[in-house]
Amino acid sequence: ICLLLLHPSTGNALVESLQSCPATNPSMLNVHLVPHTHDDVGWLKTVDQYYYGDRNNIQHAGVQYILDSVIDQLQKDPARRFIYVETAFFYRWWKQQNQSTQRIVTQLVNEGRLEFINGGWCMSDEATTHYSAVIDQMTLGLRFLNDTFGECGRPRVAWHIDPFGHAREHASIFAQMGYDGFFFGRLDYQDKARRMKTKEMEMLWRASESLTPPLADLFTGVLPNGYNPPEGFCWDQSCDDAPIRDDPDLEDYNVDEIVQKFLNAGFYKANHIIMTMGSDFQYENANLWYKNMDKLIKYVNALQAKGSKVNVLYSTPSCYLQELNLANLTWPLKTDDFFPYADDAHDFWTGYFTSRPALKLYERLSNSRLQTCNQLEVLGGPKSKSGPFGEGDSDTMSKAMGVAQHHDAVSGTEKQHVAYDYARRLATGWAHCEVLVRNSLAILSGSEAPRVFCENLNISVCPLTESSHKFSMNVYNPLGRTVSWPVRLPVNGSVYSVTDANGRAVDSQVGNVFISLKCTCYIYDMKSSCLLPLLSVRWFHCLSPHRNINNKSVLLYVFKFLKVTFDETTGLLSSLTNLETNQTIQLTQNFYWYNASAGNNKESPQTSGAYIFRPNSSDPFVINKTAETQIVTVSSTVQEVTQWFSPWVSQVVRLYEGHRELELEWTVGPVPVADGLGKEVITRLDTDIKSSDYFYTDSNGREVLERRKDYRPTWELKQTEPVAGNYYPINSRAYIKDDKHQLTVVTDRSQGASSLYNGSLEIMLHRRLLYDDYRGVGEPLSEPGDFSDGLVARGRLLLTFTPPDTAADVHRPLAQGMVLQPLLSFQDGTPSANTKLEFSGLQTDLPPAVHLLTLSQWDEDTVLIRLEHQYQAKESKTHSQPVTVNLQKLFSTLDVLGASEMSLGANQWKEDMDRLQWNAGNNYPSPWEVTLNPMEIRTFLLRVRQL
Amino acid sequence: ICLLLLHPSTGNALVESLQSCPATNPSMLNVHLVPHTHDDVGWLKTVDQYYYGDRNNIQHAGVQYILDSVIDQLQKDPARRFIYVETAFFYRWWKQQNQSTQRIVTQLVNEGRLEFINGGWCMSDEATTHYSAVIDQMTLGLRFLNDTFGECGRPRVAWHIDPFGHAREHASIFAQMGYDGFFFGRLDYQDKARRMKTKEMEMLWRASESLTPPLADLFTGVLPNGYNPPEGFCWDQSCDDAPIRDDPDLEDYNVDEIVQKFLNAGFYKANHIIMTMGSDFQYENANLWYKNMDKLIKYVNALQAKGSKVNVLYSTPSCYLQELNLANLTWPLKTDDFFPYADDAHDFWTGYFTSRPALKLYERLSNSRLQTCNQLEVLGGPKSKSGPFGEGDSDTMSKAMGVAQHHDAVSGTEKQHVAYDYARRLATGWAHCEVLVRNSLAILSGSEAPRVFCENLNISVCPLTESSHKFSMNVYNPLGRTVSWPVRLPVNGSVYSVTDANGRAVDSQVGNVFISLKCTCYIYDMKSSCLLPLLSVRWFHCLSPHRNINNKSVLLYVFKFLKVTFDETTGLLSSLTNLETNQTIQLTQNFYWYNASAGNNKESPQTSGAYIFRPNSSDPFVINKTAETQIVTVSSTVQEVTQWFSPWVSQVVRLYEGHRELELEWTVGPVPVADGLGKEVITRLDTDIKSSDYFYTDSNGREVLERRKDYRPTWELKQTEPVAGNYYPINSRAYIKDDKHQLTVVTDRSQGASSLYNGSLEIMLHRRLLYDDYRGVGEPLSEPGDFSDGLVARGRLLLTFTPPDTAADVHRPLAQGMVLQPLLSFQDGTPSANTKLEFSGLQTDLPPAVHLLTLSQWDEDTVLIRLEHQYQAKESKTHSQPVTVNLQKLFSTLDVLGASEMSLGANQWKEDMDRLQWNAGNNYPSPWEVTLNPMEIRTFLLRVRQL
Secondary structure: OOOOOOOOOOOOHHHHHHHHHHHOOOOOEEEEEEOOOEEOOOOOHHHHHHHHHOOOOOOOOHHHHHHHHHHHHHHOOOOOOEEEEOOHHHHHHHHHOHHHHHHHHHHHHOOOOOOEEOOOOOOOOOOOOOOHHHHHHHHHHHHHHHHHHHHHHOOEEEEEEOOOOOOOHHHHHHHHHOOEEEEHHHHHHHHHHHHHHHHEEEEEEEEOOOOOOOOOOEEEEEEOOOOOOOOOOOOOOOOOOOOOOOOOOOOOOOHHHHHHHHHHHOOOOOOOOEEEEEOEEOOOOOOHHHHHHHHHHHHHHHHHHHHEEEEEEEEOOHHOOOOOHOOOOOOOOOOOOOEEEEEEEEEEOOOOOOHHHHHHHHHHHHHHHHHHHHHHHHOHHHOOOEEEEEEOOOOHHHHHHHHOEEEEOOOOOOOOHHHHHHHHHHHHHHHHHHHHHHHHHHHHHHHOOOOOOOOOHHHHOOOOHOOOOOOOEEEEEEEOOOEEEOOOOOOEEOOOOOOOOOOOOOOOEEOOOOEEEEEEEEEOOOOOOOOOOOOOOOOOOOOOOOOOOOOOOOOOOOOEEEEEEEEEOOOOEEEEEEEEEEEEEEEEEEEEEEEEOOOOOOOOOOOOOOOOOEEEOOOOOEOOOOEEEEEEEEEEEEEEEEEEEEEEEEEEEEEEEEOOOOOEEEEEEOOOOOOOOEEEEEEEEEEOOOOOOEEEEEEEOEEEEEEEEEOOOOOOOOOOOOOOOOEEEEEEEEEEOOOOOEEEEEEEEEEEEEOOOEEEEEEEEEEOOOOOOOOOOOOOOOOOOOOOOOEEEEEEEEEEOOOOHHHHHHHHHHHHHHHHEEEEEEEEOOOOOOOOOOOOEOOOOOOEEEEEEEEEOOOEEEEEEEEEEOOOOOOOOOOOOEEEEEEEOOEEOOEEEEEEOOOOOOOOEEEHOOOOOOOOOOOOOOOEEEEEEOOOOEEEEEEEOOO | OOOOOOOOOOOOHHHHHHHHHHOOOOOOOEEEEEOOOEEEOOOOOOOOHHHHHHOOOOOOOOHHHHHHHHHHHHOOOOOOEEEEEOHHHHHHHHHHHOOHHHHHHHHHHHHHOEEEOOOOOEEEOOOOHHHHHHHHHHHHHHHHHHHHHHHHHHEEEEEEOOOOOOOOOHHHHHHHHOEEEEEEEEOOOHHHHHHHHOOEEEEEEOOOOOOOOOOOOOEEEEEOOOOOOOOOOOOOOOOOOOOOOOOOOOOOOOOHHHHHHHOOOOOOOEEEEEEEEEEEEEOHHHHHHHHHHHHHHHHHHHHHHHHOEEEEEOOOOOHHHHHHHHHOOOOEEEEOOEOOEEEEEEEEOOEEEEEEEEEEHHHHHHHHHHHHHHHHHHHHOOOHHOOOOOOOOOHHHHHHHHHHEEEOOOOOOOOOHHHHHHHHHHHHHHHHHHHHHHHHHHHHHHHOOOOOOOOOOOHOOOOHHHHOOOEEEEEEOOOOOOOOEEEOOOOOOOOOOOOOOOOOOOOEEEEOEEEEEEEEEOOOOOOOOOOOOOOOOOOOOOOOOOOOOOOOEEEEEOOHHHHHHHOOOOOOOOEEEEEOOEEEEEEEEEEEEEEEOOOOOOOOOEEOOOOOEEEOOOOOEEOOOOEEEEEEEEEEEEEEEEEEOOOOOEEEEEOOOOOOEEEEEEOOOOOOOOOOOEEEEEEEEEOOOOOOOEEEEEEOOEEEEEEEEOOOOOOOOOOOOOOHOOOOOOOOOOEEEEEOEEEEEEOOOOEEOOOOOOEEEEEEEEOOOOOOOOOOOOOOOOOOOOOOOOEEEEEEEEEEEOOHHHHHHHHHHHHHHHHOOEEEEEEEEEOOOOOOOOOOOOOOOOOOOEEEEEEOOOOOOOEEEEEEEEOOOOOOOOOOOEEEEOOOEEOOOOOEEEEEEEEOOOOOEEHHHHOOOOOOOOOOOOEEEEEEEOOEEEEEEEEEEEE
């Protein structure tokens, strides 16, 4: 039984897992058979289809049956073990079980026979996810396990057996969540070959350059067979390997042959080896696996009596890890990451960094909305879930976001119908949140007047603002500090007077093609300011992309911080000047497309597809050497130029008064493929920055890693794909720099990026392909869009140009502002007299280095909060310093009665993680003063009372 | 619990099954869901591969897991039921279970939750099997169930859901075995459509024209969906139908839709309907089925509260039958059979009547050997199984024969590698029998001298007789009466002197190309007579088929009973004269081939294949209009002519002294297909008999049915295949007749036959095809033979020509003699002095009408015997009469202490079958005098003691 026994001398909690681990034989080679199933939270089928086993014509997979079957089989023999990983599925199954089954399962968990591994809502993608959403989805899964099974349900091992490359930030997160180790299956084939040779398949990953070791240190193991069983030993119903036929009367008795084959299977290290016995959606009929493994164990171990030194046992990753830990060996250190992933010379999995750009954006916006929803649930109190607008909740959105983090969800590598399902879930989640938000805003404002959210502002549609002559806009800012956020609304008048909550006029702009109004929003500000009566000019969506434009005369663009020039001849950007530091670079930006390989290449039949990026040639085709340009607006608020490159590529370049960034709003699509050529569209920034082969990309939106063309830090690369082999995922930013200049691009979603030339930075924006790439999805990536002629994607790149040593001061807050965007809502007419027009949930702005990562209701009287130091060590003179926050004085409307610090996953008290020498109980009060070091995230459970 | 409760007033044993049947609702439509699996005892995989789940790349199927899974799932809910059919698989599984599982299974059987249906070793083919082997395989399976589970394990219902057409003799056998009813799935599509319309899907089948009703009456039901579930309700792991998704929180909740779909599924009769919930090798993961059926029952029956009149329940065929019986309705009567089977206009399943002719012969010979083995086990006593030649047994052969009766075994519709496996099993079975036979013959003869069986006499190979100058031959005759049996041996001398056990010279013939010796063998005779010293002429196998032969002058052929003429010009047979009755017919016989359809026909893409016979044209191609002939031998023993039609078709025509039949030994193959044309080879007998459209074929080697071209007795046929649609299976004989003449052909194996012209009878001998016929086997039927150039088949047709009213007197014993052939064994040199040279197990010949169908050891001191009246009612003036045998005075070496009559399947006492009005106990002694009526088989268990 998984009792909370502590080691008598050290009080070490590890003893408990030793208790439940199977006995090994120190004088033999111990083969740890790990029965497992890998259950994608959506891929070829939707998550519901996978759960129920629907649409088995697409893929045979039904998770409900897997869990039914495994629980049955575990009961048949106490030696049998199983691990389960994806809590999204387990949670649903658990809800449908009767008490008797629940008791049996609890007993199996307590005895270590069923062990949860990883335990997040899903097994997240590592290339295209943002750390905020990853931490949330892990927390969602871990909390369910904690609430349901307590300590014995807490996963000890992180398990990312399928994601297509591994991010350092994920390792850092796992370490901070208290995982004892991490196993994965996929890494570059050259790297794997080398590690096999040098016995470096297991290592210590130092996953942060900022956090003090061993805070972000994580034992990491590469599994020997990906996540599959050794060849010939797959006994699932989906496999064709020979079963063990042990009836000696039979002609086809094959025990001796199978045992010999097993003993011949290569083991690569030490006297412990882990063998993953399972694969995708396996164990739907667990009897097949266990019956044959029982026989394998019996017959292999029977040979010990004849001198064999092989000992086979049922085990789990944590039991295997335990044995490695006891072995007390020295492990190689790893400090970079595992991107990009290639499984062969022309098979770089770097296409999915950009695949499905609209889904990637929608997922990112949904994160912003979920944070807003969570915050307003805390601030609005219990009535926000059941109030004047009905029943609302944040759980639906949490789960939809949890599912969307899956490595075939936001990654863009699912089938089209599944991508639609993910989007539908997010929309449904937001519909639930909308009710909650309406209730909460009604509570906070004292007004139950109807409220509208305009979902389609990105395409300039908002029926209320387009029809009403008098309306008010509420802005909720989920960031922990004041931001300046330009708002553009479609209206139907020519003159609006805009005022703020205090009746002061707001700087707004209504032009013949453009309107901008700027609201300075404070944390938890709710302004029904910005009243816009009676106007008559239409919004710029009236501007037709096909309209003939004559002049290419926009030459200069300037506000307080930045000067931008365009080339008179080409219409392209030509230079950027930082007016604060008085530095200038040459900058040309244009759009290109790589021709996607159709696989008819003589080196390899590999095509470009949802996963894989493989250009036919390293030279992209320019879409247009020149752009037709038009000045759209030159006002005191914004200056704006539109560039037309082709009927399917255009861009609006914007500079806002008071902003340090240049906004490039690109529109790409429908990408034409009638010529039979798949296209992978990039934008490239070419500068005179002397970046040489170096460039920089973030990891899951947190720390930044240095990249170097045709180079890997820990092994000698043989570069076989000069473009695709140099692509890296960016989640929030990329930059190039030299001693003096740094050009940083902040993105609105995850994308692929590279620097293939000195001074150049390219970002892949959109992909439309004609072939599947043979990694299982079975569809070419060719999103139909609303009109079935190809998806139109629109997005923003924010450019900042600074000296390198102050770059972070600009791009860090800029990127967080992109992630957590203000939520706009609209009410018709003027607010009633007793409406509270302004509200702030925080007593004051957080210090510049501190990011409010999480604020969400936990239990009835507790609130989960995560505070993050958002600067890396050494990247900012000003901000890369420890910073202190007072938890008790944080909120304006909550009385904080106590605080307990937790692991990052919020499933363990921080001091239990620290492996103290003694057991000091569970719930020590945290001191009110909390200090954050660079890149540190601290997680607290606050006991609160509404004021 | 399946207690042996008897009805208080009637003492009727049916009460027991009522006890265990689920409650139904008389005011509603009761839908009996019957969970079942259909487990082929070999087809695409061998029986071992199916059992273990090996070679799942060919077909996913593993019976061990099916039984594991079903037993697990039955335990989860007492309402759940399952039926199991194939004892060959169940037996193997049972042996591997521990006591605890065996106890659980016994309990499930006792409670009626697991019910055995059919219960034979396999589900036999009906077109190509011989009743002797069918009764044996049923007995093998039923006995295991009886021994293991007693009364509650006795199947009540016969269940032939897959065989491709249904033989009347099978129905007769089932009735005599005490089955209460019979269900099947396949019948002619026109017949089915009609029965659906007229509600004649269920009927009473009167399955014998000889046996007194209701002896051979059998309630027979055609299942509504073949043996599959209704469309949309297949929840096996092998199916893709939508599972029931009943989580009301879900987007994809589909309970209402599924329930509605179920209620809309057409039910066709009464207020009870049976639904087969399962299919081929389903229930490997029974949870999928039961979980969804549980929900279906729950949600459909929940509607009763809202007025629905549908009641769904788990049930079994016997419980369904019980309800039909209680309904006390009148059922239509059926007296013919269900051949041929067509599932569409050009899709007649009449090819398999002939497919794999060599396997069909080997199976038939193996039956003869098994009967010999069984008999010698009884006669030799216990030492026959463990004697001077080691350990022998008949069980292995019994099981191999049991498996060979399967509807994809002797039918010839299995994959090639599986066909080899069936043959290998039979060979292994015979190897075990050989030891037993050696032991038994040693005991009976008092000589342990080595003994050789010459397996290859059919191709004139026997190393001992070819090399030894002095050898003895033992002949064991398994028939219950004296037969004359010509023996031909390959020898290496020119002059042999042959003597019998008494030293009397035996009539033997050694010519330049031929040797014949004739031993008259008595029942259980063992003669070491026939000594053949010093000769010098080689056997006729030296005669090359390619040798140039000049004369075609054989005109006349005559012995005591028959005169045969050949046409001088063509070399073909020209007439047949019965010298006893002095009647003559014109008779031409030749060989033809139908061109197998390649499916490129405009009416239908159907090809000819292992199952289906579809000629491209109704006119077959003649192989040669003339034959090259040679008189091989004209002697006092035999007259013999060889005819050469082509390099791959030849025939030897033989007439034996003292015999009434003409033997046609045909050799066909390798059938050439290099011309791209698949060929279906027939021989056709054209006579001046005025048979009109009528002809006659036997049913499983017992009773004979009248056939009529382009006609079905019970429904109006729309004939769409003028050749294939008129083919019928023959197992032992076919004939045509008019008022005066009857030409009967007795065959050595099962074949397809027809009469397409007045006076004509054709028999298909061999098939070699180029295409699969889309019924699952996935291979063209093109047997490679020993040299991979195509199989050579050789066989015999025995022609008798008589007046119709005495025909049976000749063809009945002739056919039984073909089925049970003497076993020859050889010893080198002369037998030692004290060798007992003659032995007969029977005290005297059985009466001519009585056939000894079974004589086999049952328990230590009991013997199973079946006596059969081998004449139909009215077919013989002399023999179609009751006949009496004395059981006590039957055997020469056994003291028969008692006899108890049993059901044909030997799993029930005869008086229990009779449904007496009272319970008279289980084991009443049978009177010694036993009377048999025409076509009656009586089965006894004898208590015996070796004398």
